[in-house]
Amino acid sequence: MRHVIVTPQTFRFDQPLPLRSGAVLPAYELVVETYGTLNADKSNAVLICHALNASHHVAGFHADAQGQPLPRSEGWWHNMIGPGKAVDTDRWFVIGVNNIGSCFGSTGPTHTNPATGQPWGADFPVVTVEDWVDAQARLLDALGIHTLAAVMGGSLGGMQTLSWTLQYPERVRHAVVVASAPNLTAENIAFNEVARRAIVTDPDFHGGHYLRHGTLPRRGLRIARMIGHITYLSDDVMNEKFGRSLKPADLADALAGGEPPATGPWGYRYSTQDVEFQIESYLRYQGDKFSEYFDANTYLLITRALDYFDPARAYDGQLSAALARATAKFLLVSFTTDWRFSPARSREMVKALLDNRREVSYAEIDAPHGHDAFLLDDPRYHAAVRAYFEHTVGAPSRRAA
């Protein structure tokens, strides 16, 4: 197995970026990775858009000082994108870009606000899906690429993909929209809002200026991640993975008096604050891990970008009217047990595109993993994407640029 080693690059943009909110980002940097080789006519570029908790590091491995692949450093869509994979980097020049407002390198709230010399924190401007797409378009300009063979993304990345076909229809030949939706439902917004309230009401949040106070709102981030995580999984997969299994007694804990012993016919510990069930242990671990690396203001910004995305809003809620300007061909994929972005939401997009007589392929994958399925290595799902790239996007010119 070849381990492709990748190194992120930073692109600086000094032209101010006007945002949908009316604010202007004076200057910004985008962190980018690319995989494969751009061909001579620059017709084989595929842009990958990331979701909430991801970055420009889509595929390949990062290297240590000796140039060896770092363990567990593979990109977040590593199973999908690479040499010989469904999105084959022997054919396609794949671009991963970290979005503005993120905490993984591109300009965001942990960076310095040039106007104050302090971290942006809560003063970082609200960014939207449309703003991200504008910034990505400027990146293509910098790379000398006019037209994308494809834009592709899952979840929030799928929203960016859809928005590409509306904002820059002439620059997109194909759009691959996975596990996504044309907007959030009230329930989706509700989950985002609870997560945000957990962060904002954490006393260590300090109105979003926690860095100036030398604190981090880790409690709030933990709760936010636990809520999010529940919505990424299906009830089925949770029952299968965890069910009602109890966390095994930890001998070290027991010796230290840290946990009450199990009693009674059910083997319960009978505690309201200690971990009892495995699902609790798993969620706490996920929350703790997330709170160590994710920025709270970024969480607020990205969930708001999700809330705000709604191309049909300017068309009285008529999605067909909103998608009329798209000229790309589409592949949409959804997963049967995804209750965060259900198949019904994908079907709404399929219908609106068909209303406009667009070419649309649609795969509804019977998978037990809920929303998370879009990141997993499901053979039917990957086969659908592979077939779309091989047969519909077609063979790019093989001559290197």
Add this chain to the structure above:
Amino acid sequence: MRHVIVTPQTFRFDQPLPLRSGAVLPAYELVVETYGTLNADKSNAVLICHALNASHHVAGFHADAQGQPLPRSEGWWHNMIGPGKAVDTDRWFVIGVNNIGSCFGSTGPTHTNPATGQPWGADFPVVTVEDWVDAQARLLDALGIHTLAAVMGGSLGGMQTLSWTLQYPERVRHAVVVASAPNLTAENIAFNEVARRAIVTDPDFHGGHYLRHGTLPRRGLRIARMIGHITYLSDDVMNEKFGRSLKPADLADALAGGEPPATGPWGYRYSTQDVEFQIESYLRYQGDKFSEYFDANTYLLITRALDYFDPARAYDGQLSAALARATAKFLLVSFTTDWRFSPARSREMVKALLDNRREVSYAEIDAPHGHDAFLLDDPRYHAAVRAYFEHTVGAPSRRAA
């Protein structure tokens, strides 16, 4: 319309109550309301078991000093229980009882621990559904009632109802189990756990001894309630009630500079921390209200009672085996859009009872309101309960005791 005025009574029990955890509650009080008249042979008693956020105040109104009904003081199942209603208090002697560990009057964590003279707080023993049923059985003893015409409850109250038929099969003629389940799924436990973590990690929680510190963990309670509230509603009803509607601009707020003005073609305010959508405003209101009156330790205790309930656990997960000892006749009701306690969970109970050749009626009500439907005035639902009481529970002796 007759307004039935009710007054709660307090029953004190000095005999210690052994709990499933192995702990013993030395003495306790139960707050109780009754509606209707107990007949001579004491055969018309119906016990109502309450869910998380409810109490003994099931029906009727409380009165002001002049004996007039207080506005908005109606009991939580007022639409179901009363003179001429589905559970007709002209025929049945209905008993509402507040459970141990609650914060509505019966002995709970806000009360004084006789051993320390301080509020129990986090030292209040963990109570289970089975413990509650034991305490309720002692209440019946005190009332001189041996056999219940029916036990009835929704959600967690349905779990108590089911447990009654297993712990005291000879004392229950009919069991009415509404919107309930034979145990929680991993996802149910996960939502409870996130809510508990929000409470426990609130700096004002102080390990559960907040009363001694003169604080209340209101932030955590708000988050817990918001999470809970999302799971009580269906996606459909949220979309119908709130959809993606924005909170209308508040002139007073705008004049005070409290909220940024709406901008852009979508009418958004573009804020990560202010309310933008109506669903956010609604959830914040629900959270704020709840945090003003509910006790945090009670929240932990009651969600744990939900987590722990699992009669099949002692039977290798075989629900049919677990329910073999039930001799009551059953009415089960579920609601199609209830994703917290879905119809599939009610069907599991129906099947297990039929496996044991028990008499079971089952109504699956096509209602849009999610889990909340069990508290709402749905004509088909109420008709099913009315018919069951009229025709299956039958006419009680009308002679007063």
